[in-house]
Amino acid sequence: MNDFALIWEWLSFAVRWVHVVTAIAWIGSSFYFIALDLGLVQRPGLPKGAHGEEWQVHGGGFYHIQKYLVAPASLPEHLTWFKWESYSTWLSGFALLAIVYYAGADLYLIDRNVLDVSAPAAILISIASIGLGWLLYDALCRSSLGKSDTALMLVLYLVLVAMSWGYTQLFTGRAAFLHMGAFTATIMTANVFLIIIPNQKIVVADLKAGRKPDPRLGQQAKQRSLHNNYLTLPVIFLMLSNHYPLAFGTQFNWVIASLVFLIGMLIRHYFNTVHARQGNPHWTWAVSAILFVVIMWLSTAPQVLTGERRASAAEERFVASAHFPAVRNTVLGRCAMCHAAEPGFEGIGTAPKGVELETDADIAAHAREIYLQAGLSHAMPPGNLTAMTEDERRLLVTWFKEAR
Known part of the structure; x- marks a missing residue:
């Protein structure tokens, strides 16, 4: 089997499959723990230090789960850390980005009517934008703005809108959407790799050494986890966006991407509220439906002619x-x-x-x-x-x- 194009296509298929499997594992566990955390109930008789508990039924068995905000007095020898689902998703996603968009830059990444650059230059722009995105996000979270979850989320949304526009000025519409997915997923995985897991390990080490853990570590990890929670659904759409040319192949694709973030966050808010037993905000679905109709209209709105595409x-x-x-x-x-x-x-x-x-x-x-x-x-x-x-x-x- 010496046909390089065929081998490359199968490699793309294999890595794409791995990416989907790991994404399911990560998002599935994320959805479960978010629902579990929001559904915890404080009852009399809980062990010392326990924040809440939940009883669940699945697969014919009963599960009794208790959450400790810091940790119990004595920790078991073995702890299960939910981190490799996130790491594997990002690694396989970046590998897929390289296989499809970097190796096929002239076809999938570069639109010479948008930005006439060489393939190496386009790849460097891609990698730099993803890395700088994390640095900007992390700096905002660590700034005084990070003291207000609401204000921080509004500013971060404006950053996402700006990036949506920016990517459409650099790459093809299809690549722009995929890069928004990569940009967002990098923030989510870096949150796990650089903030959430390290903070938890410091807390565990302090407890084992008999020291009182710094409560700011938990607060910081919780804030980053909240961001990951609301970004999950938009990332799923962007990961699958190459199947939707009416979304990425239009003049207003960056507006569509921005609205997709809003829809995903609204739906996430609905489930968060229901799982927390704080009501049933049906309005989120109504607003999401209206935004989706706007997206449909934008996808077919008259486009500005940009000239013929230059052939490679x-x-x-x-x-x-x-x-x-x-x-x-x-x-x-x-x-x-x-x-x-x-x-x-x-x-x-x-x-x-x-x-x-x-x-x-x-x-x-x-x-x-x-x-x-x-x-x-x-x-x-x-x-x-x-x-x-x-x-x-x-x-x-x-x-x-x-x-x-």
Whole structure:
């Protein structure tokens, strides 16, 4: 198996799968502990130092859970630390970012009509923005602003809005959304790695040594955990955003990303309130629905023309290939009825994944996907509805291999 593109595609698939699995583990445990913490009840007879308890039923068994704000008088030998779910999610996510967006920078990361830079420069901008994002966030949390959770959250939201706009001025719409996810997830994982876990370890060490733990450590960790709580749902959307071209491929994509953060936070607030037994704020769903309608409208609002996309050297080779005229006829006859600005296939309103294959430039820009989806495999056309022949598939393979 010596086809590099095929091997790379399978590597991308494997890392993406790992990323999804670890994200489920992290977000699942996060959701559980948030609900558990908010549902704790203070009852008479609790052990000394216990803040609250909860009885739960699952899988045919009963669970009795008690929470200590600091720690009980004696700690067990073994403590389970919930940290690797977060670390693994970030590591696999960054690996996926490198495999898809850094290795395929000319196709997925750079839009030369937005910012004409080389691939190495775009990658450096990407990495620097993610790292600087954490430094800015951490500085705000440690400043006097951090004494007010509400004021801090408002300022942090404005930072997220600014970053949403900024990324759309640097990268493709698809990459901008993924970078907002990476930017936010880095803050969340750094909170765990640099604040929450280290603070907890200091508290445990102080208790074992007979020292009184500094209460500020717990307060700081709780504040960072609160931020992670409200950022969870927006991160899930941004992680999956490459499936939604109507969100990232529009003129107002940065506004849409900003509204997605609001919707995620509102829904999170609803569940937090219900789990804390403090009411049932149905208004959050109504506001979320209104914001979603606004997003729908923004996704189809008239766009400002930005000129034709500049082709890369690789794309020019694909067009210059002797096989290209036959490839063009195949793609236009078998694929373009769906992959078009105005699809002609019944039931399809927009081009799947935003991939349009109507011009030479379109076909060249998506040569790799055409090769993998319709050449090497029969994934496209779906169910071979347009009756693409084996000869046509072999043509696509030959064209790609000779021109790349």
